[in-house]
Amino acid sequence: MLTSESDWAKYPFTVEASRYVQERGLKIDDLASQMYLHIFEKAAKRVEEAILDGVVHMSWRRVEDGVEILSYPVASMIVMAIGDPFLKRRYSLAEAKRAQRLLVNEMPRKSKEHTLDIAISTFNWRIRSVDEEIGGRYFDFAVSFADYLRNAAGFHDDKWKLVNRVVIGGYAYLTIEEATRLLQEEIRKKIEKKLEERLEFELPPLLNQRVEVLKNILAQRKGEITIEEMPKDFIVAAFPPCIKHLYNATFSGQHIPHLGRFTLTSFLLNTGMTTDEVMKLFSQLADFDQKMTQYQVEHIAGVRGSRTKYTPPNCDTLRTHGICVDMDELCRRVRHPLTYYRRKMKALQGTRVKKERE
Amino acid sequence: MKIGVEEFVRQKFAEYYHENSYEIKPPTSLERREFGFLLFKDRTMIRHKGFKCIEELTRFLEITIPSDVYHSAAYYNRPEERMEEKGWLGADLIFDVDADHIETPCKNEHDAWTCLSCGKSEKGPTPENCPSCNQQKFEERIWLCGDCLEAAKMETLKLIDILLSDFGFSNDEIVVCFSGHRGYHVHIEIEEVHSLDQLARKEVVDFVRGTGLDATYHGLYEKAIGARKMGKTMVGPDINDPGWRGRLSRGVYDFLANATLEQLEKTGLRKKTAGAIIEHRESLLKAWQTKAPWDAVRGFGISAWKKITDYAIKTQGANVDTVVTTDIHRLIRLPATIHGKTGLKAVKISVADLEAFDPLSESVAFTKGTVTINVSEAPKFRLSDQFYGPYKRQKVELPTSAAMLLLLKGCATLGE
Numbered sequence: 131m132l133t134s135e136s137d138w139a140k141y142p143f144t145v146e147a148s149r150y151v152q153e154r155g156l157k158i159d160d161l162a163s164q165m166y167l168h169i170f171e172k173a174a175k176r177v178e179e180a181i182l183d184g185v186v187h188m189s190w191r192r193v194e195d196g197v198e199i200l201s202y203p204v205a206s207m208i209v210m211a212i213g214d215p216f217l218k219r220r221y222s223l224a225e226a227k228r229a230q231r232l233l234v235n236e237m238p239r240k241s242k243e244h245t246l247d248i249a250i251s252t253f254n255w256r257i258r259s260v261d262e263e264i265g266g267r268y269f270d271f272a273v274s275f276a277d278y279l280r281n282a283a284g285f286h287d288d289k290w291k292l293v294n295r296v297v298i299g300g301y302a303y304l305t306i307e308e309a310t311r312l313l314q315e316e317i318r319k320k321i322e323k324k325l326e327e328r329l330e331f332e333l334p335p336l337l338n339q340r341v342e343v344l345k346n347i348l349a350q351r352k353g354e355i356t357i358e359e360m361p362k363d364f365i366v367a368a369f370p371p372c373i374k375h376l377y378n379a380t381f382s383g384q385h386i387p388h389l390g391r392f393t394l395t396s397f398l399l400n401t402g403m404t405t406d407e408v409m410k411l412f413s414q415l416a417d418f419d420q421k422m423t424q425y426q427v428e429h430i431a432g433v434r435g436s437r438t439k440y441t442p443p444n445c446d447t448l449r450t451h452g453i454c455v456d457m458d459e460l461c462r463r464v465r466h467p468l469t470y471y472r473r474k475m476k477a478l479q480g481t482r483v484k485k486e487r488e
Numbered sequence: 489m490k491i492g493v494e495e496f497v498r499q500k501f502a503e504y505y506h507e508n509s510y511e512i513k514p515p516t517s518l519e520r521r522e523f524g525f526l527l528f529k530d531r532t533m534i535r536h537k538g539f540k541c542i543e544e545l546t547r548f549l550e551i552t553i554p555s556d557v558y559h560s561a562a563y564y565n566r567p568e569e570r571m572e573e574k575g576w577l578g579a580d581l582i583f584d585v586d587a588d589h590i591e592t593p594c595k596n597e598h599d600a601w602t603c604l605s606c607g608k609s610e611k612g613p614t615p616e617n618c619p620s621c622n623q624q625k626f627e628e629r630i631w632l633c634g635d636c637l638e639a640a641k642m643e644t645l646k647l648i649d650i651l652l653s654d655f656g657f658s659n660d661e662i663v664v665c666f667s668g669h670r671g672y673h674v675h676i677e678i679e680e681v682h683s684l685d686q687l688a689r690k691e692v693v694d695f696v697r698g699t700g701l702d703a704t705y706h707g708l709y710e711k712a713i714g715a716r717k718m719g720k721t722m723v724g725p726d727i728n729d730p731g732w733r734g735r736l737s738r739g740v741y742d743f744l745a746n747a748t749l750e751q752l753e754k755t756g757l758r759k760k761t762a763g764a765i766i767e768h769r770e771s772l773l774k775a776w777q778t779k780a781p782w783d784a785v786r787g788f789g790i791s792a793w794k795k796i797t798d799y800a801i802k803t804q805g806a807n808v809d810t811v812v813t814t815d816i817h818r819l820i821r822l823p824a825t826i827h828g829k830t831g832l833k834a835v836k837i838s839v840a841d842l843e844a845f846d847p848l849s850e851s852v853a854f855t856k857g858t859v860t861i862n863v864s865e866a867p868k869f870r871l872s873d874q875f876y877g878p879y880k881r882q883k884v885e886l887p888t889s890a891a892m893l894l895l896l897k898g899c900a901t902l903g904e
Binding site: 155264265274276280282283284289291292293294295296297298299301340352378384385389391446447449450451452 | 656657685688705812
């Protein structure tokens with residue numbers, strides 16, 4: 131159990147901290163009052179740091195615990211009021227990172243205790259503290275594989291793959307750093323989910339000015355984070371090896387399995403090919419069925435059915451299903467066939483420009 | 489299927505469902521499951537059916553007489569609605585081990601294919617392209633055979649070992665089923681697994697198969713030694729280690745103990761190195777039972793070992809279908825119903841009984857009487873303790889189960 135106000139200030143997303151907040155009975159209209167102004171300012175700071183630095187700083191020492199704790203729900207309100215999806219994701223991650231850093235920086239015994247406390251009482255993990263050396267590595271925790279996977283399955287580093295972990299009797303073994311990293315993901319998801327709730331409220335007008343400032347900072351920051359745009363013409367030379375393989379197989383009329391077809395189709399549609407062009411390509415197949423193919427291609431393009439435009443599976447999934455072939459150097463640096471394509475495209479265009487100059 | 493044959497087998501299925509409906513047990517939370525049925529007529533699939541209780545389901549079977557019966561591994565709020573509106577609540581964790589995906593030498597004996605464009609016909613597994621005309625449409629004859637099923641059972645046992653020791657499931661949490669044709673299904677129905685999403689299930693499949701396994705995470709590495717760290721020594725996992733560590737070590741041991749020179753070279757090792765392994769095999773295997781086996785082959789660095797561990801991973805992992813486990817809306821065969829391609833029933837088996845289980849006798853559903861049929865062609869096969877065939881263009885009187893198998897496989901018609 132987290133029992134002190136300073137613990138709640140550090141970990142304001144826990145059940146214990148939110149109980150404290152509830153007891154305080156904070157109301158939105160109070161926020162503009164003189165008494166709460168520094169709480170509001172601290173909350174705005176949380177959001178600002180999230181936007182600018184991607185992490186909320188560990189400033190809990192500098193202000194009163196009470197202010198710190200209450201600034202957390204107020205910061206959530208600010209983020210909800212701004213309502214920007216990018217900000218919601220960025221803020222959740224920034225708060226989660228803050229908690230992770232605080233956890234590993236606690237005194238060793240406290241660090242383990244708090245991690246265990248939070249994992250069990252706030253997130254209902256099946257986790258136990260261990261003190262074991264297995265195969266030359268020292269472990270602090272054993273967490274049930276289901277709790278592990280719910281959070282780590284999305285991590286990209288090979289070391290997080292379940293098959294590369296020590297797993298015994300349903301439990302994955304973790305160091306304190308790994309356990310807190312896993313917990314960070316759980317915290318992030320919890321905050322993000324909370325921010326998705328639809329709440330009807332309006333911030334007191336007096337505070338609008340500060341919120342406008344935050345909006346400006348956000349707009350500026352978003353402009354800097356450039357999104358890699360997809361080039362318009364598709365170039366086979368920039369296809370990753372897996373797609374090249376599927377593409378050539380299709381052209382030579384070979385049979386490709388269902389997931390292969392899905393991967394190729396969604397890839398081509400995402401590089402700007404039209405459904406008609408994709409249809410033409412598939413007409414080479416031995417078992418080509420006009421009606422069926424049209425239906426499937428349009429489905430993937432998002433003009434039918436669920437109306438979602440699909441993207442190809444990521445490299446991990448392609449590897450699982452044996453579609454990943456002939457990995458090259460660039461493959462090792464990307465996790466998605468479309469990323470490969472964009473990068474390769476850039477590189478190809480770069481060399482072309484160079485050649486023209488020569 | 490010829491009309492007369494279809495009527496006949498349907499009649500037999502009807503009798504089975506009439507007399508044996510008490511054998512069909514409801515899956516857990518039956519009312520939350522979607523059911524699907526394949527019909528004899530035009531091979532039509534009916535999906536999105538829901539039932540309130542087992543009696544309602546068995547009555548449906550007796551009236552409809554489907555050729556195959558499936559239920560969803562998933563639980564839904566409204567199983568009868570369209571997919572998007574069902575309200576997914578969770579799903580069992582399921583695995584499919586299919587002899588089709590396992591290389592067995594006997595496939596060259598009992599499986600055969602005919603190219604639909606040029607008519608070329610050969611024994612063995614169906615190729616990707618016809619070697620004579622390069623087309624890809626075939627008529628296949630895939631037979632069910634004791635050896636193939638034994639190979640599938642071995643994979644299932646490997647899977648169960650992983651589920652028990654690594655995932656910590658208990659014997660009674662693991663439900664094994666013989667599918668009635670070429671493989672085994674394994675279901676985990678406990679609540680803990682229900683909420684696993686596709687990403688998590690993919691990780692489970694990769695774990696079971698050993699996909700993406702990097703031996704360095706399991707203790708295989710080069711350690712610098714000496715005061716100036718000039719020398720190097722190989723460190724690796726031990727045979728008795730838990731999980732994949734031990735599996736790696738045992739897999740390498742098995743490989744070194746049995747590999748031929750050719751197999752060793754196939755892993756990408758140099759001829760000289762491979763030769764040295766064969767020559768010093770005895771002392772190498774002895775070293776494996778002591779404390780520092782990975783250092784026993786001089787000049788064998790991490791990259792050489794990784795070539796061998798890659799091979800060990802393939803033999804130690806369980807060859808399960810990757811698609812079935814990751815599909816959270818999958819339909820799977822209901823135990824105690826009949827497989828429409830064989831006339832054998834799907835049988836639930838406890839983990840303890842699996843090793844001794846004989847699929848070709850314990851799944852026999854039609855135990856009464858004989859039927860006279862005209863067999864066009866069939867390889868030698870076994871059902872219960874009896875061997876039959878091979879047959880070629882002949883009229884035979886067979887026990888109903890054997891006759892049903894040949895009729896359903898499409899290689900026989902009804903005799904007078």
